Amino acid sequence: MKRTSIILAAVFALLTAMPADAARKAKVKTPPDPYKSLKDKIDRYFVNFKSDEQRIRSTFHLKTLVVNDSLRTVDISANNNLGEQLFTDDLAETIYQEVQQLLPDSVQDYNLTITTGGWDLRQLVPNRLRQHKDKSRTWGDIDYHGRPWVRNASLPYTITEGLQNRHISLWASHGRYFNVKDSTWKWQRPALFGTREDLFTQTIVTPYLIPMLQNAGAIVFSPRERDWQRNEFIVDNDTPETGYTEHNGAHQWSKSNTNGFAWHSGSYEDFENPFTAGTCRQSATTDNVKRQSEIIWKPAITESGNYAVYVSYHTTDKSIDDAHYTVWHQGIPTEFRVNQTMGEKTWVYLGTFYFDQGQSTRNCVTLSNLSRHHHGVVTADAVRFGGGMGNIDRGRGVSGLPRCLEAARYYAQWAGMPYEVYSTKDGEDDYGDDINVRSYMTNHLAGGSVFVPDTTGLNVPIELSLAIHSDAGYTRDGKSHTGTLSVCTTYLNDSILNSGLTRLVSRDLADELLYSIPADIKKKYGNWPTRELYDRNYSETRCPMVPSAILETMSHQNFADMRMGQDPNFRFDLARSIYKTLLRYISAMHHKKYVVQPLAPNRLSAELTGRGEAKISWHPVYDEYEPTAKPTGYVVYTATGRSGFDNGTYIKGGTETSVTIPVDPEKLYSFRVTAVNDGGESFPSEVVSVFDVPEAQKSVLIVNGFTRLAAPQVVDNTASQGFDLDTDAGVTYGRTAGWLGYQIGWDKSKMGSERRDGLGYTNDSLQGQFIAGNDFDYIRTHAAAIATAHKYRVASCSVAALDNNEVHPQNYEMMDVILGLQRKDGYSLVPYQLMSPMLREHIRLFAKRGGSLLVSGAYLGSDMQDPVDRTYLADILKLTYQGQNADSLQRDSINGLGLQFTFHRQLNEQHYADQHPEIIEPVYPAFSAMKYADDYSASVAYNGTDYKSFAMGFPFECIKDEPKRNSIMRGILQFLLQSNNP
Numbered sequence: 001m002k003r004t005s006i007i008l009a010a011v012f013a014l015l016t017a018m019p020a021d022a023a024r025k026a027k028v029k030t031p032p033d034p035y036k037s038l039k040d041k042i043d044r045y046f047v048n049f050k051s052d053e054q055r056i057r058s059t060f061h062l063k064t065l066v067v068n069d070s071l072r073t074v075d076i077s078a079n080n081n082l083g084e085q086l087f088t089d090d091l092a093e094t095i096y097q098e099v100q101q102l103l104p105d106s107v108q109d110y111n112l113t114i115t116t117g118g119w120d121l122r123q124l125v126p127n128r129l130r131q132h133k134d135k136s137r138t139w140g141d142i143d144y145h146g147r148p149w150v151r152n153a154s155l156p157y158t159i160t161e162g163l164q165n166r167h168i169s170l171w172a173s174h175g176r177y178f179n180v181k182d183s184t185w186k187w188q189r190p191a192l193f194g195t196r197e198d199l200f201t202q203t204i205v206t207p208y209l210i211p212m213l214q215n216a217g218a219i220v221f222s223p224r225e226r227d228w229q230r231n232e233f234i235v236d237n238d239t240p241e242t243g244y245t246e247h248n249g250a251h252q253w254s255k256s257n258t259n260g261f262a263w264h265s266g267s268y269e270d271f272e273n274p275f276t277a278g279t280c281r282q283s284a285t286t287d288n289v290k291r292q293s294e295i296i297w298k299p300a301i302t303e304s305g306n307y308a309v310y311v312s313y314h315t316t317d318k319s320i321d322d323a324h325y326t327v328w329h330q331g332i333p334t335e336f337r338v339n340q341t342m343g344e345k346t347w348v349y350l351g352t353f354y355f356d357q358g359q360s361t362r363n364c365v366t367l368s369n370l371s372r373h374h375h376g377v378v379t380a381d382a383v384r385f386g387g388g389m390g391n392i393d394r395g396r397g398v399s400g401l402p403r404c405l406e407a408a409r410y411y412a413q414w415a416g417m418p419y420e421v422y423s424t425k426d427g428e429d430d431y432g433d434d435i436n437v438r439s440y441m442t443n444h445l446a447g448g449s450v451f452v453p454d455t456t457g458l459n460v461p462i463e464l465s466l467a468i469h470s471d472a473g474y475t476r477d478g479k480s481h482t483g484t485l486s487v488c489t490t491y492l493n494d495s496i497l498n499s500g501l502t503r504l505v506s507r508d509l510a511d512e513l514l515y516s517i518p519a520d521i522k523k524k525y526g527n528w529p530t531r532e533l534y535d536r537n538y539s540e541t542r543c544p545m546v547p548s549a550i551l552e553t554m555s556h557q558n559f560a561d562m563r564m565g566q567d568p569n570f571r572f573d574l575a576r577s578i579y580k581t582l583l584r585y586i587s588a589m590h591h592k593k594y595v596v597q598p599l600a601p602n603r604l605s606a607e608l609t610g611r612g613e614a615k616i617s618w619h620p621v622y623d624e625y626e627p628t629a630k631p632t633g634y635v636v637y638t639a640t641g642r643s644g645f646d647n648g649t650y651i652k653g654g655t656e657t658s659v660t661i662p663v664d665p666e667k668l669y670s671f672r673v674t675a676v677n678d679g680g681e682s683f684p685s686e687v688v689s690v691f692d693v694p695e696a697q698k699s700v701l702i703v704n705g706f707t708r709l710a711a712p713q714v715v716d717n718t719a720s721q722g723f724d725l726d727t728d729a730g731v732t733y734g735r736t737a738g739w740l741g742y743q744i745g746w747d748k749s750k751m752g753s754e755r756r757d758g759l760g761y762t763n764d765s766l767q768g769q770f771i772a773g774n775d776f777d778y779i780r781t782h783a784a785a786i787a788t789a790h791k792y793r794v795a796s797c798s799v800a801a802l803d804n805n806e807v808h809p810q811n812y813e814m815m816d817v818i819l820g821l822q823r824k825d826g827y828s829l830v831p832y833q834l835m836s837p838m839l840r841e842h843i844r845l846f847a848k849r850g851g852s853l854l855v856s857g858a859y860l861g862s863d864m865q866d867p868v869d870r871t872y873l874a875d876i877l878k879l880t881y882q883g884q885n886a887d888s889l890q891r892d893s894i895n896g897l898g899l900q901f902t903f904h905r906q907l908n909e910q911h912y913a914d915q916h917p918e919i920i921e922p923v924y925p926a927f928s929a930m931k932y933a934d935d936y937s938a939s940v941a942y943n944g945t946d947y948k949s950f951a952m953g954f955p956f957e958c959i960k961d962e963p964k965r966n967s968i969m970r971g972i973l974q975f976l977l978q979s980n981n982p
């Protein structure tokens with residue numbers, strides 16, 4: 001027993017001694033780091049290293065230092081922040097040389113390597129700056145040589161050095177989503193400065209960037225609905241009563257052996273795929289026009305307007321690459337060739353067209369079985385007209401908003417994507433689904449193509465993915481810009497894309513975006529900061545299987561940024577810079593030359609020659625920053641009567657600036673012009689019109705002086721900042737979906753707060769509404785009204801043509817001057833004024849010669865309040881300005897010329913609004929010819945023996961009812977031209 005106790009005691013002593021031994025071992029000093037001093041020096045170097053060209057907020061640090069004496073190497077790794085710079089050869093070599101100088105003599109001849117984010121600094125120099133291009137960072141032999149997914153066969157020109165046949169996936173950020181946890185629909189970003197990021201970035205992408213890319217020849221896919229149209233009309237073979245008809249020739253249409261689209265009323269639930277609920281049709285092809293078969297999709301349009309057109313079909317082993325679709329819009333046919341070997345069972349965008357109300361073959365889509373493939377098969381399914389309203393019910397009803405305002409998750413479901421594409425979170429996290437679906441939808445479409453060869457998909461050769469965002473953050477001084485940031489992901493998935501390309505191609509894309517856009521903005525608008533290039537694990541750059549980037553254009557939380565971002569002229573220039581960057585990048589990836597598409601021509605005029613012809617004249621606009629953006633030809637588009645614009649007539653030669661076109665008498669002709677070169681087509685010019693009455697004794701010249709595009713009224717003082725939409729909602733380029741509501745948070749001391757009292761906080765009173773802007777098509781409205789008199793010849797011009805003396809008013813008996821919402825607002829990036837000095841002088845001289853004047857505009861009095869201006873108004877237009885019509889009831893009715901009529905006073909979708917019509921009182925012997933509902937004067941007429949004038953304190957084109965508008969114009973014409981005044 002005693003012996004046992006001794007043994008147990010010994011064991012106990014041994015056990016209790018072990019922790020002490022371990023502690024003693026722990027106290028053994030680690031050998032000193034021989035390179036600690038060097039590490040500290042290198043770390044201080046990185047900490048103090050500053051980029052002169054970028055605003056980088058993060059700090060650089062040394063991460064690791066490894067000296068290998070046996071290999072004679074020094075490997076230095078900096079933190080990932082160092083890679084946020086835009087690297088050049090000089091920058092990389094500077095860092096190498098300066099770090100080399102910090103090394104001790106004992107390792108000076110060792111091989112030095114400096115990395116960040118796993119990449120040698122020299123690898124971060126983009127291909128665009130390399131004297132010897134890295135071919136592994138281009139597509140090399142990988143390219144798509146087949147026919148594009150969609151081609152407009154009616155274009156009167158050919159693009160050879162643009163983005164022809166290139167397929168791009170592009171989207172604007174975020175959108176309305178269903179929060180499963182809270183069981184409610186929400187926006188993804190805060191309500192600031194009249195908008196949200198969910199809405200704002202669309203105003204860059206939809207009206208500007210997508211059209212620019214398409215004008216360069218690209219086929220652009222968007223995982224968010226692109227059509228700013230709340231109506232939707234679907235015509236399908238499974239519901240023939242919607243306007244579906246077949247005509248059989250030698251080969252009959254028959255049912256395909258696969259599922260297709262079918263529509264049902266009401267909403268759609270999770271898992272529902274409309275493209276598996278119905279049937280498809282198909283026919284063998286023919287090359288004989290007389291033996292062709294045809295399908296007609298004829299929608300019953302309830303409201304005239306612009307509608308996106310989407311077709312659908314399925315792919316067979318005999319599918320053709322040239323399916324003949326024709327879109328009939330207002331009686332004008334535009335032909336397309338659709339490659340049905342790719343992109344099946346989803347909505348395939350053809351274009352956006354103006355359709356009249358009603359149901360007729362003037363507004364429809366047809367498909368023929370004509371093809372160059374003699375033994376092929378053409379297939380057909382539903383055709384969709386218009387973006388429509390969101391119809392996905394996630395458990396508590398639909399969003400109640402137009403589909404274009406929703407997140408991509410819901411459009412993906414409506415577009416027939418598999419469940420695993422649009423729902424990666426088991427239906428529990430729509431926010432996460434939406435982030436992922438943008439890339440997954442791109443991958444699903446591109447799978448099986450040459451650019452994504454190792455994945456099964458729909459074979460669309462999408463080769464690039466770009467997400468357009470705006471960022472959070474603000475500058476505390478309330479004046480500085482935050483600037484632009486870009487994002488890529490290079491270090492995941494073995495740093496390789498599906499095609500085998502290095503992910504550094506995505507860094508090259510992000511680099512070029514981040515370099516080019518601030519540089520372009522600085523050239524035109526002054527300082528614009530270049531922020532960081534993030535190489536981070538973001539879904540929109542991690543998941544795409546093609547080169548991809550995120551562009552954080554600016555901060556939606558920073559007023560100085562949004563003051564520019566809400567200006568349509570800035571949005572155009574920003575989008576043009578992005579387009580040019582993508583053009584350069586894609587061209588370099590394929591070792592191709594490129595040409596930048598030209599700018600739209602200006603100084604338009606349309607005059608009758610007296611020989612049954614109209615002479616259309618214009619002037620080229622040169623891009624001073626792009627030497628290749630010169631026009632080599634022009635396209636003149638023509639519309640007659642109520643028909644839409646045709647597909648254009650090509651005028652060869654960049655120096656040709658006019659064309660003569662035959663015109664029939666008593667028919668209204670309207671024209672617009674674009675500039676063209678090998679890189680593509682410009683945006684269209686404004687519209688000009690003519691109307692010929694050969695026996696007429698008098699002629700009218702219409703002058704469009706409404707050129708303004710502007711942000712809402714800017715408020716910027718010591719206490720407040722923001723946009724006052726009540727005072728002036730601004731003027732967008734056509735319709736916009738960008739407004740959420742009216743700003744109610746003005747306190748600059750609450751900058752950065754997203755609460756109700758925070759600076760910029762905005763209500764949701766305009767949520768879901770589209771707001772009309774400047775269509776640059778008001779000459780046609782005036783000309784159509786004058787034409788109803790059938791007594792006068794009509795010509796027209798832009799105010800720029802008049803200012804440059806390219807049109808001579810003395811050849812006309814009457815001038816009709818359109819001023820719309822033109823004014824000198826004091827904050828727009830492009831300066832505007834109601835009347836240029838030349839326009840004023842032309843009007844003065846015209847009156848002095850006895851001509852008759854019609855002048856209308858929303859700021860006719862208030863924008864001319866300098867003493868000289870007031871004298872001009874009193875002497876020439878015989879009026880004085882008495883302030884805005886402040887009718888407390890905001891009534892929109894006016895009495896005059898024996899009629900009561902209404903005008904667009906409130907913001908709306910159909911026509912721009914005159915929010916604050918002006919009271920103008922007559923100067924004797926002139927008289928008031930129209931009265932607002934509160935009996936204040938709305939117009940002034942002067943019936944002088946020297947000349948006659950009729951001035952309106954609101955824009956004539958804002959009169960809502962067309963018959964009444966025409967009647968009013970006839971009354972004005974009778975007053976001005978049917979008297980003893982010659």
